[in-house]
Amino acid sequence: MTGYQASCPSCGGTVVFALGASLLRVCEHCGSAVARRGAKLADYGKVADLIPTPSVLALGMEGRYTGAPAFRLVGRLQLDWGQGTWDEWLMGFSNGKWAWLSEAQGRFHYMGQVPLPPVPAFEDLSVGHTLDLGAPGTFVVAEVRSARFASAQGELPFAVAPGSAMRYADLSGPGGQLATLDYGSGSAAEALYVGREVSLSDLGLRPRTDDERRPAALGESLKCPHCAGPLAVRAPDQTQRIACPWCGSLLDATRDLAVLEVLGTPPIRPLVPLGAKGRLHDVSWTVIGVMERSVTVEGVRYPWTEYLLYEPRQGFRWLVEARRHWSFVQPLSPGDVDPHGAVYDGERYAHFQAGQARVDHVLGEFYWAVSRGETTETDDYVKPPRMLSKEVTREAGAEGRGEVNWSLGTYLPADELWAAFGLEGDPPPPEGVAPHQPSPWSGALGGVWVAASLAAAAIVLVFIVLTALGGKTVHRQTVSIPRNAVSGSPEAAAFAGPFFVTKDGNLQVRVHAPVSNAWLFLDGALVNEETGAVDDFDVEVSYYSGSDSDGSWTEGSTTATRYVASVPPGRYVLRLAPQWEAGQAPAEYDVTVRSGVPRFLYAVLAILAVLAWPVIMLWRWFRFEVERWSESDHPWVSSSEEE
């Protein structure tokens, strides 16, 4: 890098613009912001002292990014958005080009300047909306804010007076891409930066290890300035707020533990205590903060508890407990979620509930400037066992400004959590059904229906095969009733047969009698002439017809059928003793005997028996889903129907 050397207009000391593109340089001697205007220098006023952020970088560090020439950190800009400060590092490449390296909450984003496409004015931006940035793709507006030029060090590529407001929009794109629209202090965008999250090793940088970078407030032994209770700080590099577990005071970890608010002892008893360590997804997490939030719907408050987990290399995750149901929650890049229909990773999630979530109580450490009463607009989408959650925080009085965050929760059985954290006793039993609780029925339901269909088809096939092979007529006879016989008398009785049955199976006895508005009852017996075995049966033929005001009608049939079970091969006769309606004796009746007749009724019963299982499963799945969705904005059954 070539340099431009001049004298500070404020103190006369030497200032060097090492990067040709630099327009502002903080004088190392007097702290003035020296702006370069052509060949002249201007004093933009004193720059405030650096805010002690937990940065692991320092001016002068050198590295190399994939495919780019070597770079050096030549400038540092600290921006304050009112509830926190972050660092932007200016990377000066050896070829004279530059890029930004953003550092916040232990994460780094490499951002290079690209041509600015037509984009909306700052006032027209709205978090959650999408913007087409041309070649880089379509991005989601994740954050729209105005930050203040808080402090700086080294060189900057623009000439802005310290303390100036700087409007910006952070965007999240596909594949982990990020973008920042820089609006300066006006309405029109001035620059677009596109990049992605990187690690220090990607940049060939090694983090500082000296103690200077740690905020002074986060020393070894801390006490609450309000109650003097000991405070255990488990994420000193990241913590911005500490809620004292003894007195509930909310402390600013970035400003010597200044008491921000005395909240009183929070009335929450975490089921997983602060400081508890547990291994989930092969990472050892520590619970560093606990927060109770709630939504109020129609006057009813629905609370839940969020446990902030921390691991230095992985960052932050959440454990969320609602009605004793647990979820493991990870943050998502807003650009990875298609907000139109809530599609993530190719899967569409169903909208469950929208609400206004409020922070009610806090305990422990938080990496952002949490405050009690803070509200966010929430939308939950479910696809068990996962839940996609969108939270939009809007700035008061500025509708489009704020930020949008997406997270992905995965249902975590309580016993797994208890085992992971080594908690004593049994976990409290869950209440009701959680929005993303896996249904015990849905997993097997499809497979069971397939198996049931196959079984039903097999039953039909067996029925068809047996019908084709069986159903052999073994005897047919017309039996006359003596003209003067009395109903039920021995004279009326007759024997039909003999006939031979050659195969095991049932016997179908079909009787046809020409009765009209009369009945014929046969007291029957099948007699095996070889063994003397007797199977009794009876069969009644009755047929009535007529007409009334509704028209003609009929009832019954002139044919009736009975089955005799499990008839072994042999020589048989039928004894038939008829009875009839007085004066209505038919002259004769026909008897047909068939062997091995599969009964359709039993095939139907077998199919029903097979289908009963999946139908019961389907019903229980339905009841489970009804209960799941009963708490949503889209209940399957209205509450009045439930009653």
Place this chain on the structure above:
Amino acid sequence: MRRAFTVYAVLVLALYSVAAAKGWEIASPRRGFIPQSVRTSPGGYRSFNYWRGGK
């Protein structure tokens, strides 16, 4: 769940197949036997008295 159902479905199918092949009936009356003395007597089981008494 699916495995349990498969076992159940196979049992139902087997039960139905055997029942259909053997001609089993639900609630069929118990099979009786004509005593040897009746079978060897004149008229045997074709006599009215047997059926009247046997019923």
